[in-house]
Amino acid sequence: xxxxxxxxxxxxxxxxxxxxxxxxxxxxxxxxxxxxxxxxxxxxxxxxxxxxxxxxxxxxxxxxxxxxxxxxxxxxxxxxxxxxxxxxxxxxxxxxxxxxxxxxxxxxxxxxxxxxxxxxxxxxxxxxxxxxxxxxxxxxxxxxxxxxxxxxxxxxxxxxxxxxxxxxxxxxxxxxxxxxxxxxxxxxxxxxxxxxxxxxxxxxxxxxxxxxxxxxxxxxxxxxxxxxxxxxxxxxxxxxxxxxxxxxxxxxxxxxxxxxxxxxxxxxxxxxxxxxxxxxxxxxxxxxxxxxxxxxxxxxxxxxxxxxxxxxxxxxxxxxxxxxxxxx
Amino acid sequence: xxxxxxxxxxxxxxxxxxxxxxxxxxxxxxxxxxxxxxxxxxxxxxxxxxxxxxxxxxxxxxxxxxxxxxxxxxxxxxxxxxxxxxxxxxxxxxxxxxxxxxxxxxxxxxxxxxxxxxxxxxxxxxxxxxxxxxxxxxxxxxxxxxxxxxxxxxxxxxxxxxxxxxxxxxxxxxxxxxxxxxxxxxxxxxxxxxxxxxxxxxxxxxxxxxxxxxxxxxxxxxxxxxxxxxxxxxxxxxxxxxxxxxxxxxxxxxxxxxxxxxxxxxxxxxxxxxxxxxxxxxxxxxxxxxxxxxxxxxxxxxxxxxxxxxxxxxxxxxxxxxxxxxxx
Numbered sequence: 001x002x003x004x005x006x007x008x009x010x011x012x013x014x015x016x017x018x019x020x021x022x023x024x025x026x027x028x029x030x031x032x033x034x035x036x037x038x039x040x041x042x043x044x045x046x047x048x049x050x051x052x053x054x055x056x057x058x059x060x061x062x063x064x065x066x067x068x069x070x071x072x073x074x075x076x077x078x079x080x081x082x083x084x085x086x087x088x089x090x091x092x093x094x095x096x097x098x099x100x101x102x103x104x105x106x107x108x109x110x111x112x113x114x115x116x117x118x119x120x121x122x123x124x125x126x127x128x129x130x131x132x133x134x135x136x137x138x139x140x141x142x143x144x145x146x147x148x149x150x151x152x153x154x155x156x157x158x159x160x161x162x163x164x165x166x167x168x169x170x171x172x173x174x175x176x177x178x179x180x181x182x183x184x185x186x187x188x189x190x191x192x193x194x195x196x197x198x199x200x201x202x203x204x205x206x207x208x209x210x211x212x213x214x215x216x217x218x219x220x221x222x223x224x225x226x227x228x229x230x231x232x233x234x235x236x237x238x239x240x241x242x243x244x245x246x247x248x249x250x251x252x253x254x255x256x257x258x259x260x261x262x263x264x265x266x267x268x269x270x271x272x273x274x275x276x277x278x279x280x281x282x283x284x285x286x287x288x289x290x291x292x293x294x295x296x297x298x299x300x301x302x303x304x305x306x307x308x309x310x311x312x313x314x315x316x317x318x319x320x321x322x323x324x325x326x327x328x
Numbered sequence: 329x330x331x332x333x334x335x336x337x338x339x340x341x342x343x344x345x346x347x348x349x350x351x352x353x354x355x356x357x358x359x360x361x362x363x364x365x366x367x368x369x370x371x372x373x374x375x376x377x378x379x380x381x382x383x384x385x386x387x388x389x390x391x392x393x394x395x396x397x398x399x400x401x402x403x404x405x406x407x408x409x410x411x412x413x414x415x416x417x418x419x420x421x422x423x424x425x426x427x428x429x430x431x432x433x434x435x436x437x438x439x440x441x442x443x444x445x446x447x448x449x450x451x452x453x454x455x456x457x458x459x460x461x462x463x464x465x466x467x468x469x470x471x472x473x474x475x476x477x478x479x480x481x482x483x484x485x486x487x488x489x490x491x492x493x494x495x496x497x498x499x500x501x502x503x504x505x506x507x508x509x510x511x512x513x514x515x516x517x518x519x520x521x522x523x524x525x526x527x528x529x530x531x532x533x534x535x536x537x538x539x540x541x542x543x544x545x546x547x548x549x550x551x552x553x554x555x556x557x558x559x560x561x562x563x564x565x566x567x568x569x570x571x572x573x574x575x576x577x578x579x580x581x582x583x584x585x586x587x588x589x590x591x592x593x594x595x596x597x598x599x600x601x602x603x604x605x606x607x608x609x610x611x612x613x614x615x616x617x618x619x620x621x622x623x624x625x626x627x628x629x630x631x632x633x634x635x636x637x638x639x640x641x642x643x644x645x646x647x648x649x650x651x652x653x654x655x656x
Binding site: 074083129130131143145147148152153154155156157158159160161162164165166167168169170176178243247250251252254255256257258259284285287289290292293294 | 402411457458459471473475476480481482483484485486487488489490492493494495496497498504506571575578579580582583584585586587612613615617618620621622
């Protein structure tokens with residue numbers, strides 16, 4: 001073993017596993033479905049299988065030096081216990097302990113958004129910037145903070161929950177029960193909801209057409225397609241989402257004065273309309289000295305941010321760099 | 329000199345200077361008016377005089393080991409240059425360099441809100457909590473972040489600008505030009521503005537009475553007095569401010585997952601109505617795991633938070649603990 005590490009990005013639908021060398025070069029990777037309904041034990045077993053598979057693929061015998069793994073939901077990065085992960089159906093699963101028992105290698109765990117931030121910081125758009133905020137805009141909105149060159153966890157490993165920042169106290173209801181959360185106003189889910197509402201009130205023809213006439217098939221992708229074809233209603237939905245996103249980004253800039261904000265996630269793909277609306281709102285609302293200092297850039301690693309963050313975390317472990325250890 | 333340090337809290341109206349020992353005990357203190365209209369040179373001269381005065385008061389001859397000073401406005405804590413301080417009329421004043429030339433002791437500078445945070449962290453309500461947010465609610469709203477036990481400056485010494493976080497995109501206009509900033513909705517100035525608006529539209533009798541019938545004399549204090557006497561309109565103004573404050577605090581909790589939020593500043597004195605409205609909103613809007621982890625507490629040092637932070641900063645300097653040095 002020439003100092004190889006394994007990395008896993010554990011999601012609700014797929015397990016994405018890689019083997020990487022000390023420079024972070026990926027030697028082998030594999031994706032399998034998560035099938036969370038089979039229970040935590042089966043999912044953990046499948047993670048172990050994928051580690052065996054990437055070793056085999058790369059022609060390696062021994063175990064890796066360490067395994068880094070990103071998991072959804074609130075968790076304790078020191079003990080590696082996943083407190084709650086609704087899309088896995090997990091409740092207090094000792095992920096680190098279980099994997100260490102089976103694999104007999106050191107396992108390091110962090111949440112998926114923090115590892116995506118770390119991936120972009122070490123290997124992607126954030127290289128060289130020690131004060132960096134990563135925001136992922138997808139079905140939900142999440143974030144990770146790199147402060148003074150390290151993931152910032154807060155007092156209870158919960159830092160970075162940017163999706164539930166209130167953007168408009170009278171805004172739409174969020175899945176969390178509150179009103180006007182960023183996630184309820186700027187996520188892919190929020191754009192789709194606005195589009196469906198439009199169709200149900202008799203508008204949104206072009207969007208409905210893009211969805212083949214099926215209102216339930218409308219996602220942010222169909223909104224983006226209609227907007228790209230010049231549809232005014234679709235454009236307005238995207239602009240509204242971009243504005244809300246811009247308020248959220250401006251708030252983060254005002255609070256943290258980062259050098260860089262990296263934006264990733266599938267819903268950022270709806271196009272420049274979203275980006276431009278966001279940027280305009282940031283220009284209006286961010287405190288001038290902080291605004292002049294910051295750059296807004298798209299993520300570079302796409303769907304691999306979290307996986308590469310898990311590589312970085314495992315390499316950190318191998319090098320003896322301890323993650324911060326807040327009192328929980 | 330038994331290891332004494334000098335500390336200055338430089339404000340737009342007064343210069344507050346102290347001499348302290350290694351344990352942070354204040355041996356002498358003095359307050360003089362700032363008189364910013366006399367120019368930066370005169371103000372710096374007056375700071376030097378106050379240092380001489382506290383030394384004399386304490387019966388000391390030699391210079392202190394270091395001087396810590398808190399100044400308003402965006403500044404560079406490494407070079408000690410105050411970029412802009414509207415209430416001093418300053419523009420690129422090399423405060424550290426000037427004071428070091430005259431006093432011939434090491435001078436360390438930070439902004440007033442950061443030092444108030446540090447004062448509460450080292451000597452006040454924040455003792456023992458390494459992840460702490462300090463918020464001051466006064467004529468404006470400012471903040472300072474203690475992250476991993478140190479003041480967090482961000483990439484350009486601008487972190488903590490919580491007052492310009494957008495709370496309601498359609499809210500009232502802020503002094504900064506935007507709409508719905510926390511400062512425009514929850515500061516003492518905001519409460520007074522709402523009360524005057526009420527009087528001008530024919531309401532607010534009890535508040536006007538508390539101000540001796542002079543609408544221009546209405547401040548948050550008069551609103552508080554009318555509210556304490558049971559006036560419904562005054563109570564509503566305070567409750568609205570408390571709600572806005574609660575949204576801001578919840579946003580900070582969601583983003584940073586602190587162990588403690590310390591609230592200080594004159595406008596927090598309007599009474600429990602403000603505090604309770606804030607707490608209710610935080611309970612509604614903060615992400616559950618982060619909310620369970622955090623305590624909200626009033627500042628303990630009152631008008632001395634910033635001064636004591638300057639003491640802590642000077643002692644840090646003496647002990648060779650370097651403040652973080654972001655690339656600006």
